[in-house]
Amino acid sequence: MSEADELLRLAGRCMRCGFCRAPCPLFRSTLSDGSTARGKLQTLLAILRGELGRSRGAMLRVFECTTCGACAQVCPAGVRVEEVLEGARRSFLGELELPVHQWMVEATLSTGNPFAAEFEPGVRGEVVFFPGCTSHFRVREIEDACLSLLERTLGRVGVLRFCCGAPLLTFGGPAEELIDSNRRLLEGVELVVAHCPTCTKVLRERYGAEALHISQVLAEHGFEAELGVRAAYHDPCHLARGCGVVEEPREVLSAAGVELVELEHSGRETACCGAGGGLPVTFPELSAELAKRRLEEAASEVLLTFCPTCYLHLSRVAGESLRVVDASVLLAGGAHEVR
Numbered sequence: 001m002s003e004a005d006e007l008l009r010l011a012g013r014c015m016r017c018g019f020c021r022a023p024c025p026l027f028r029s030t031l032s033d034g035s036t037a038r039g040k041l042q043t044l045l046a047i048l049r050g051e052l053g054r055s056r057g058a059m060l061r062v063f064e065c066t067t068c069g070a071c072a073q074v075c076p077a078g079v080r081v082e083e084v085l086e087g088a089r090r091s092f093l094g095e096l097e098l099p100v101h102q103w104m105v106e107a108t109l110s111t112g113n114p115f116a117a118e119f120e121p122g123v124r125g126e127v128v129f130f131p132g133c134t135s136h137f138r139v140r141e142i143e144d145a146c147l148s149l150l151e152r153t154l155g156r157v158g159v160l161r162f163c164c165g166a167p168l169l170t171f172g173g174p175a176e177e178l179i180d181s182n183r184r185l186l187e188g189v190e191l192v193v194a195h196c197p198t199c200t201k202v203l204r205e206r207y208g209a210e211a212l213h214i215s216q217v218l219a220e221h222g223f224e225a226e227l228g229v230r231a232a233y234h235d236p237c238h239l240a241r242g243c244g245v246v247e248e249p250r251e252v253l254s255a256a257g258v259e260l261v262e263l264e265h266s267g268r269e270t271a272c273c274g275a276g277g278g279l280p281v282t283f284p285e286l287s288a289e290l291a292k293r294r295l296e297e298a299a300s301e302v303l304l305t306f307c308p309t310c311y312l313h314l315s316r317v318a319g320e321s322l323r324v325v326d327a328s329v330l331l332a333g334g335a336h337e338v339r
């Protein structure tokens with residue numbers, strides 16, 4: 001079956017019921033049905049059936065999504081929206097002028113990661129920490145904090161550094177070859193502990209790896225501290241909905257002496273911060289608007305998260321207005337990280 005036929009089959013399951021409208025963070029901002037999963041799927045189907053021209057505006061629709069998973073969670077037809085949009089992005093990217101997307105895809109295919117930089121070598125082990133690209137190249141303090149936390153709870157662990165392929169899936173590149181060649185790096189590894197929720201999800205779903213988020217490991221091993229701080233917690237979409245990890249971050253933070261404040265949208269009903277799906281690159285204003293809505297929910301509380309991408313995006317949009325901190329940095333560094 002060709003990719004177009006497969007897309008027609010998967011997107012064609014949409015019954016146009018509109019249940020995906022209310023939970024979509026984009027719809028909350030744009031109030032346009034075109035932004036919802038239903039709108040995007042119907043646009044895609046119309047393009048594939050030749051009922052709608054392949055204009056830039058129409059094709060860009062499939063890039064207007066954070067892949068937050070809120071629509072798939074409520075979809076009665078079981079439409080795998082993320083998978084459909086990934087396929088559509090792959091089909092359309094070559095016809096669109098999206099230089100940053102094309103650069104990211106080329107860089108990942110030619111150098112192995114979207115930053116076109118070299119990873120420091122890892123250390124083999126049966127249990128390994130997987131920092132992923134964003135922590136390693138953009139927020140090294142998260143990688144260092146996680147390694148310190150794991151040493152305190154598990155003792156010495158290995159470190160495995162490579163790109164899981166998520167940037168290719170997100171920006172419309174072919175990911176299978178990279179994933180296939182990476183699989184050998186997981187030989188002999190029994191447990192991968194990741195911090196990035198997207199990496200955790202991709203390692204589980206695409207590699208079939210036994211992958212846990214670091215909050216799960218810390219909760220299981222009873223990490224305790226006496227931080228004595230108060231903070232709100234932002235559930236990363238790919239952690240809460242993508243991996244079903246909702247309780248463990250709360251358990252760990254409570255056991256460490258954090259008085260947690262729940263946001264209006266939390267747990268599996270979390271609201272996307274706007275950083276996912278490449279939205280900050282494709283639709284930067286919309287992406288920033290989603291972050292502002294999330295920051296408004298936090299009011300004046302310190303805002304914690306457990307994701308390097310959410311951390312970077314929320315803290316960039318917040319500027320000096322609100323303190324945004326990654327939970328791993330707080331747990332490893334102590335209360336002064338939020339004061």
Ligand code: SF4
Binds near residue numbers: 014016017
């Ligand atoms: S909830 Fe599912 S079936 Fe209903 S409109 Fe949205 S994508 Fe289509």
Ligand code: SF4
Binds near residue numbers: 023027064065068072
């Ligand atoms: S994945 Fe999220 S942003 Fe994308 S269409 Fe579904 S609800 Fe909207």
